[in-house]
Amino acid sequence: MDPGYIQHNANIPTGRAAFKEYMGKIPGRMAKDAKPIQEAWITPPDLILVNGPYCLMMTNRKAKDPDDPTREYTWDHFNVIRVENGLIKEHWDDFIVSNQPGCKLRTRSSSSVVAAAGSASGGRGVGCA
Numbered sequence: 001m002d003p004g005y006i007q008h009n010a011n012i013p014t015g016r017a018a019f020k021e022y023m024g025k026i027p028g029r030m031a032k033d034a035k036p037i038q039e040a041w042i043t044p045p046d047l048i049l050v051n052g053p054y055c056l057m058m059t060n061r062k063a064k065d066p067d068d069p070t071r072e073y074t075w076d077h078f079n080v081i082r083v084e085n086g087l088i089k090e091h092w093d094d095f096i097v098s099n100q101p102g103c104k105l106r107t108r109s110s111s112s113v114v115a116a117a118g119s120a121s122g123g124r125g126v127g128c129a
Contacts, residue, residue, distance in 0.1 A: 001087055002016065002088060005090070009092070044059075054080060057080075060075075061076070062075075080092040
């Protein structure tokens with residue numbers, strides 16, 4: 001990861017050092033918690049597109065419908081990275097801003113899920129209805 005790494009998910013800090021510090025505080029992601037990779041954890045992408053320095057990976061996921069927990073729906077999770085000099089320089093994904101006051105968040109089950117890149121937020125994405 002490039003030291004000047006740019007994170008476009010507003011819930012995660014930008015910069016390699018800040019990213020490592022943030023991820024290191026998540027239970028189960030610290031070096032002391034490392035476990036051998038298990039087959040059940042691996043979900044290969046359903047789609048991978050590469051164009052120059054950009055790589056998009058999309059994976060189908062399943063989740064309970066927040067409006068009806070007896071129902072399940074399929075949604076697509078994506079990550080886009082830009083590589084520079086062999087290192088990850090930028091990252092985008094389908095995040096939802098989780099702490100905006102007075103904001104009614106859209107769920108992934110709604111028909112109009114917000115895209116990860118939005119000009120209204122300076123390119124860092126939006127997640128409000």
